[in-house]
Amino acid sequence: MCRIGAIKSRHYVHPSQALLLMQSQQEGHDNSGFAMVMQDLGGIFEAYKHLPTLSLACTDTGLKIAEDLLHAKGFRRVYQWVPDTNRKPGLDIMAMPNYVFQTFDYPEPYRTAEPKVKEELLVGTRLQLRAALEENETGFAYSFWPDVITLKEIGDPRDIGTFFNLWKADDNFTAKVITAQCRQNTNYAIVRYAAHPFFLQGYTALANGENTFYQKNKEFQQSLNRGYIGFESDSQCFLYTLHYLHRELGWPLSYYKHVITPLPFEDVVKREDQQQLLAMRQSLAHLEINGPNTIIGVLPDNTLFTCCDAKKLRPVVVGRDADTVVISSEACGINEVLPDRNWETDIYPNEREIVVIDDTLEVQRWKQ
Amino acid sequence: METVKINDLACNDLPWKIHYDPVRCTLCGSCIAACTFEAIGPKMERRRITYTESETPEPKTRFSAQPVIAQRNVIKNFCRGCGVCERVCPNSAIRAERNPDSRFNVVYQTATASGPKRGGRNNLENQARTLDTIRVGRISQMTDPSLDAQRHTFDCRAPLGRILPAKGLPFQQVGENRLEQSGQTPPVRWIYPVIIGDMSIGALSWRMWEAVAMAVAYLNEECGLPVRMCSGEGGMPVRLLKSKYLKYMILQIASGHFGWNRIIKAMPHMVEDPAGVLIKIGQGAKPGDGGLLMAAKVASHIQAIRGVPKTDLLSPPNHQGLYSIEESVQKMFLSFNAAFKFRVPVAIKVAASATSVSVFNNLVRDPYNIVGGFFLDGIDGGTGAAHDISLDHTGHPVVSKLRDCYLAAVAQGRQGQIPLWAAGGLGKTGNLAADAFKMFCLGANGVFTGKLILQMAGCLGNDHGRCNACNTGLCPAGITTQEPVLAKRLDPERVAENIVNYFLAMDVELRKLMAPIGNSSLPVGRSDCLVSTDKAVADRLQVQYVC
Ligand code: SF4
Numbered sequence: 001m002c003r004i005g006a007i008k009s010r011h012y013v014h015p016s017q018a019l020l021l022m023q024s025q026q027e028g029h030d031n032s033g034f035a036m037v038m039q040d041l042g043g044i045f046e047a048y049k050h051l052p053t054l055s056l057a058c059t060d061t062g063l064k065i066a067e068d069l070l071h072a073k074g075f076r077r078v079y080q081w082v083p084d085t086n087r088k089p090g091l092d093i094m095a096m097p098n099y100v101f102q103t104f105d106y107p108e109p110y111r112t113a114e115p116k117v118k119e120e121l122l123v124g125t126r127l128q129l130r131a132a133l134e135e136n137e138t139g140f141a142y143s144f145w146p147d148v149i150t151l152k153e154i155g156d157p158r159d160i161g162t163f164f165n166l167w168k169a170d171d172n173f174t175a176k177v178i179t180a181q182c183r184q185n186t187n188y189a190i191v192r193y194a195a196h197p198f199f200l201q202g203y204t205a206l207a208n209g210e211n212t213f214y215q216k217n218k219e220f221q222q223s224l225n226r227g228y229i230g231f232e233s234d235s236q237c238f239l240y241t242l243h244y245l246h247r248e249l250g251w252p253l254s255y256y257k258h259v260i261t262p263l264p265f266e267d268v269v270k271r272e273d274q275q276q277l278l279a280m281r282q283s284l285a286h287l288e289i290n291g292p293n294t295i296i297g298v299l300p301d302n303t304l305f306t307c308c309d310a311k312k313l314r315p316v317v318v319g320r321d322a323d324t325v326v327i328s329s330e331a332c333g334i335n336e337v338l339p340d341r342n343w344e345t346d347i348y349p350n351e352r353e354i355v356v357i358d359d360t361l362e363v364q365r366w367k368q
Numbered sequence: 369m370e371t372v373k374i375n376d377l378a379c380n381d382l383p384w385k386i387h388y389d390p391v392r393c394t395l396c397g398s399c400i401a402a403c404t405f406e407a408i409g410p411k412m413e414r415r416r417i418t419y420t421e422s423e424t425p426e427p428k429t430r431f432s433a434q435p436v437i438a439q440r441n442v443i444k445n446f447c448r449g450c451g452v453c454e455r456v457c458p459n460s461a462i463r464a465e466r467n468p469d470s471r472f473n474v475v476y477q478t479a480t481a482s483g484p485k486r487g488g489r490n491n492l493e494n495q496a497r498t499l500d501t502i503r504v505g506r507i508s509q510m511t512d513p514s515l516d517a518q519r520h521t522f523d524c525r526a527p528l529g530r531i532l533p534a535k536g537l538p539f540q541q542v543g544e545n546r547l548e549q550s551g552q553t554p555p556v557r558w559i560y561p562v563i564i565g566d567m568s569i570g571a572l573s574w575r576m577w578e579a580v581a582m583a584v585a586y587l588n589e590e591c592g593l594p595v596r597m598c599s600g601e602g603g604m605p606v607r608l609l610k611s612k613y614l615k616y617m618i619l620q621i622a623s624g625h626f627g628w629n630r631i632i633k634a635m636p637h638m639v640e641d642p643a644g645v646l647i648k649i650g651q652g653a654k655p656g657d658g659g660l661l662m663a664a665k666v667a668s669h670i671q672a673i674r675g676v677p678k679t680d681l682l683s684p685p686n687h688q689g690l691y692s693i694e695e696s697v698q699k700m701f702l703s704f705n706a707a708f709k710f711r712v713p714v715a716i717k718v719a720a721s722a723t724s725v726s727v728f729n730n731l732v733r734d735p736y737n738i739v740g741g742f743f744l745d746g747i748d749g750g751t752g753a754a755h756d757i758s759l760d761h762t763g764h765p766v767v768s769k770l771r772d773c774y775l776a777a778v779a780q781g782r783q784g785q786i787p788l789w790a791a792g793g794l795g796k797t798g799n800l801a802a803d804a805f806k807m808f809c810l811g812a813n814g815v816f817t818g819k820l821i822l823q824m825a826g827c828l829g830n831d832h833g834r835c836n837a838c839n840t841g842l843c844p845a846g847i848t849t850q851e852p853v854l855a856k857r858l859d860p861e862r863v864a865e866n867i868v869n870y871f872l873a874m875d876v877e878l879r880k881l882m883a884p885i886g887n888s889s890l891p892v893g894r895s896d897c898l899v900s901t902d903k904a905v906a907d908r909l910q911v912q913y914v915c
Pocket residue numbers: 384386402403404405406407408446447448449450451452453454463464
């Protein structure tokens with residue numbers, strides 16, 4: 001069992017809110033980990049929005065490997081934040097020796113390069129880092145992207161919060177979009193990379209469920225993009241499909257649902273855009289998903305969305321007040337973060353829609 | 369004593385022996401009338417009779433000539449074991465028994481200077497079937513729920529037609545959230561994942577062909593199942609070509625090109641496009657061998673449809689071309705695509721072979737996107753007529769080859785671009801749903817079936833040498849004959865009903881397999897939900913071995 005959550009706000013939000021959001025749902029998840037991706041950063045990182053930040057958990061050896069590699073590629077470190085960890089005994093956490101969040105300036109030749117070129121450089125560098133750190137598991141490079149921080153750890157989420165001093169809110173470490181999840185992957189081996197949310201080139205995805213078309217998705221995605229690797233969790237497939245559709249193919253987000261959960265044929269033939277929908281379905285038949293799933297995703301422009309499998313076999317609820325929208329597997333999570341909201345306006349998305357929240361915080365429901 | 373005539377043909381040389389009980393027989397003659405092969409006939413035998421003439425038993429004996437029914441020891445009229453005599457005998461006086469000591473293969477050849485021929489199927493390979501060592505073993509239980517086969521909706525459809533990679537789709541964005549198609553894409557039809565395989569009007573009796581066509585129309589129009597049937601080589605009645613039902617038909621062109629001048633002449637009058645065109649290169653049951661329609665079956669309506677005289681009709685083993693088969697096939701693809709103005713998918717059917725993957729690779733990499741389906745036919749497929757030697761000793765099983773083709777596509781990231789359709793012995797145990805489902809999981813988009821349709825119509829043949837006389841034109845069930853008297857044995861309406869019922873049952877059974885793995889659309893390529901109890905099979909097909 002798994003629970004997922006996301007917060008998007010007009011103001012910068014501290015991760016303690018994400019912990020609160022997930023803590024109240026703890027009976028639903030197994031408290032085996034905590035992972036979050038923060039996007040649109042505030043506090044100490046606000047001044048570096050345009051430069052890539054590396055989120056790394058590693059040993060001393062791993063740190064040296066990573067620093068050498070980045071140095072050799074010409075990246076110049078402009079900022080570093082090492083969280084003040086609380087290593088008191090008795091905490092349920094399988095901590096790594098170092099947690100490093102470093103912001104870099106691009107190598108000289110890239111500074112004036114087109115965004116696409118820079119973006120390819122970043123993903124290539126992260127993949128190199130990942131490969132270099134893989135041997136002896138000297139480290140885990142979760143993300144290397146402007147305005148994004150990723151934190152993943154194995155253990156009790158409450159203790160992980162204590163370890164990173166995340167329970168006490170402050171203005172230094174904040175973001176306008178936080179996605180979080182409280183469980184290590186239990187379907188496959190416990191691997192740090194296997195914890196949601198997953199991140200690639202500005203796209204984030206996390207899911208509650210089981211993707212029974214995992215093998216089909218994986219076999220197809222493997223040859224689509226060098227960044228589609230790992231597959232430690234069947235939910236990574238949701239991220240790669242999102243990335244492929246929105247970034248590689250350049251299709252609007254509204255078609256995501258048509259690709260992962262196509263309309264039944266009998267419904268498609270009633271639509272005037274049936275030609276496009278059928279073309280998509282057949283070309284991307286191997287990206288269809290099956291099984292019970294709820295997905296939360298974030299786009300590079302920080303648009304947040306959620307959708308479900310075609311039979312709505314997993315719950316999700318969206319609640320809001322004037323400044324903040326919260327998506328959560330269970331309403332109790334939203335009650336913690338937005339206790340005074342009007343719960344009558346909560347949205348329980350159905351199996352044929354995507355709920356999308358853009359930067360104006362308008363909540364739109366797109367019927368598939 | 370006279371020397372025994374050891375070199376004469378005797379009934380115990382033949383594959384089937386007639387067991388006859390003169391005590392039960394009333395000499396009604398039903399069996400002789402029913403046996404289409406003239407394998408039995410009346411005969412006089414000298415019999416000893418015991419009788420009494422007084423009121424108390426005082427047995428006496430005498431000898432007298434008695435009429436009996438006996439098997440004929442004529443090589444042309446050997447008993448096929450079809451069992452029709454037994455079916456019609458009101459007194460259970462006669463039946464055919466398999467002769468384990470048959471010398472048929474030797475005596476046939478020594479007597480006729482030619483190898484035996486038959487129709488039907490390969491009879492040699494009767495060991496455990498690969499698909500029977502495989503089970504659907506990954507059941508949705510805890511993390512993902514099973515679906516409800518009765519209550520949930522399922523999308524049981526398969527593509528026929530060339531599918532472009534998503535990057536090749538001619539989409540243009542209009543407005544913020546909409547894509548519109550700005551160019552043409554190859555035609556793709558989403559149809560039922562079981563096609564009724566290519567059996568020609570020449571191979572089947574017209575009543576049988578009509579029954580299949582009726583069943584297909586009924587399944588489409590009344591049951592909502594978009595089942596397609598392939599014409600087989602030799603065309604079809606012009607009336608059908610010009611009717612709206614053409615849309616349920618896949619037209620076949622094979623190396624004899626029989627029937628195509630009529631099809632081409634009918635084109636201007638067609639009110640619907642056909643469902644597809646299937647270029648037949650090879651057939652699983654007799655790969656490397658051309659089509660064969662014995663003169664006995666070339667009845668007048670066949671002569672008319674095909675435009676030929678009454679003679680053995682042999683399609684050459686190859687499509688002939690000036691340079692290479694490859695080139696002539698490519699030209700055929702282009703001309704058929706063009707003939708129907710790129711509105712009709714054109715697919716290819718080949719016999720499974722050790723080289724199938726290279727053939728498939730060639731097609732999937734072709735830059736013109738002209739191949740709309742790869743039909744792979746395995747050794748266990750059926751045929752109207754072939755030499756025994758081809759049937760029994762040439763060919764390649766379909767399961768591993770289908771899997772190889774799918775994995776070749778996966779390795780290139782091209783899975784799904786040319787839909788894979790598999791056949792050859794599927795449904796041999798009577799359950800096509802299970803076989804089809806396993807093939808989907810191994811990578812087939814769909815399957816096609818022919819022999820099983822004959823079974824639904826009442827075919828008496830089996831894989832143990834029973835009947836298999838489809839080549840003779842004397843089909844005792846009226847299925848593969850052009851003799852009006854024999855064809856009348858078949859009731860087309862009953863056959864159509866049987867086929868419809870079978871498909872409806874199969875549709876439910878497919879859902880019964882999709883539901884426990886929690887899938888509402890076909891699990892094409894989901895080999896993770898299969899397990900095999902045979903280690904060699906598991907390794908070869910890359911599925912989990914279980915014991
Ligand atoms: S089994 Fe068939 S072929 Fe043999 S004698 Fe009886 S009817 Fe004739």
